[in-house]
Structures are given as C-alpha cells and as structure tokens.
Amino acid sequence: MDAKTSKVSIVGAGAVGSTLAYAGLMRGFARTVALYDINTAKVEAEALDLAQGIQFMPEATVLGSSDVGVCEDSDVVVVTAGAKQQPGQSRMDLAGATISLMDKVIPPLIKVAPNAIYILVTNPVDVVTYAAIKKSGMDPAQMFGSGTVLDSSRLRHEIAMECDVAVGNVHAYIAGEHGDTEVALWSSASIGGLPLNEWKGRDGKVVMTQEARERIHHDVMRSAYTIIEGKGATNYAIGAAGARIVEAVLGDQRRVLPVSTLIDYPGVGEICMSLPAVVGRHGIEHQVDVPVDEAERAALDASARSIRDTAEKFGAA
DSSP states (O other): OOOOOOEEEEEOOSHHHHHHHHHHHHHTOOSEEEEEOSOHHHHHHHHHHHHTTGGGSSOOEEEEESSGGGGTTOSEEEEOOOOOOOTTOOGGGGHHHHHHHHHHHHHHHHHHOTTSEEEEOOSSHHHHHHHHHHHHTOOTTTEEEOTTHHHHHHHHHHHHHHHTSOGGGEEOOEEBOSSTTOEEOGGGOEETTEEGGGOBOTTSSBSOOHHHHHHHHHHHHHHHHHHHHHHSOOOHHHHHHHHHHHHHHHTTOOEEEOOEEEEEETTTEEEEEEOOEEEETTEEEEEOOOOOOHHHHHHHHHHHHHHHHHHHHTTOO
16 A cells, blocks of 8 residues: 655746745655646746756655646645736735636636645735635635745844844744835843843844844834835745645644634634634644734734724625
C-alpha cells in the first residue's frame, strides 16, 4: 500500500503564488506542489522553471495547469489569485473585483479538493475570506485567511532593528484588519520574556518609547504601499509567510499565528479578522485570548467596524 504524501495547490501563478511555491519548495513543505492559473502559458512556464531547480531543493513533483483538476485531492489549497493592488490603492479598493473572482474560483476547487484546508492570500483578505466562507458553506476552521501573519513579521523586524536584537527573540502581534486599521498589540509584546516597554539599550534607556512605537506602527502599516510604489508588487515576504502557514498545517505544528478567522465580534457581529490562533492539521484549532489594554481594545473595535462596513458595502455580509 502506497504511503499518503502531502499535496499543496496554489491558485494563481502571479508574483505571490509563484514566490510562495518557491519558498515552500525550498523548505520542503510538500511532496507535490501544483500551480493552477487560467493563463496556460504562464502557469506551465512557472511550473517548469520551478521543477528544473528541484535538484537543489528537497525532492518534490511540480505540476502546472489551467485545468482545475490539477488541484485534485490537495491537502492544502492556497488561493493567491485576485485583483492586483495598484500604487495609491488601499486593499479595500480591491474588494468587489476579488469577491467576484472568488465566486468563480472557489466552487470548482471545493469540488476537486473537498477535504483540503483552504488558505486565502488575496486582498482585502478579511472581507474576501468572510465572503468565501459564507458563500461556500465551508467549516471556518477549514478556511481562513493569511491575515496579519505578514504584518506581524514586519512589526517584529522593525522592533528587532530598533532594539538591536535577533528577530527570533521578538514576540509581538498585529491584529485586526490586514490593512489601514490594523492594530499593534504593544501591551503583550516582549523580547526574551521581558515586556517590550521595559527593554533597555546599551545606554540603559528604554528603547521603545511612545514616539518609537508610533513610528514603527506607521512604517509597518505603510510597508505594502512603499514596496508597491517601488517595484509594483509585494511577493517575497508574503510568499514566505504563506509557506510558513502551510507548514503549520501539514506539520500539525499547533503554531500560534494571527490568521484571519470567522468570529462573532461583540457589538459588530460576524466578521473575519486577525487574532492569534493555534494552527494545526485541522486548520484553526482554537483562538488565543491575548490580553489587550483599553487603547488596543478601542482600536480593535474600530478595525472590526471597518471590516464589517466594507463587507456590507460589497454584499459580502
């Protein structure tokens, strides 16, 4: 009897999808990686280019097709297809076009891969994930968005640079919307177990002052705009972040990640937004109740209302 091997399908062979495939193959996240895109020449070329580098990666089979059947029996399906964010556009500006695309893409995928864990990596991820869950009828534990995993990585990078420590020693989350109302959870942030607001530099002074926190939060929130203005798209960090989420699922790592999940937010109602959650082989295992201070709670309330308003505007709620 043949042993079951893992299969990851990536929908969309653009900058994000192809980079996510590359990052995952380099990390050896699955035995089979399938790319699916309506542009036949593009998807076949990306698959061939990736496959020809397998000698230098963990062994895997790479497939590429414009036929949705290439995704059959996937363990994980990552949806990166969506409207491209242009310079000056907010993520919410993409809502209508991307939700319409999901209406066409998701049903055929579920037909060929009904038992897969679905990870949406397309903007605006919170609203699109909510619409996809509601319209597909999928179990919310089985379908979720990449949320603020990337934003949290950006935050940790900036904190590490400011405090002159390795980024692996920084624990901090961005929560709420993946977008302009995202919230930095400063009150629970730490370096090496020490609360962030107590961290001191070589001169003995507290590093993360109010001014430093505000500057870093602004830079994190504007990162995508800066990158898009400079090179047209973000792909490396989100590709690596997406691959990391897939690893958490396939490896049943039960890793705490701020993914976008369906919740009933007090005073707002059902929405998808990012809060830390345990991610494992069955998708979302459970939410993590991270403590927040009054200012962070107020900011999360505003973020939840913003997501709900956009969802209602585009008929997703």
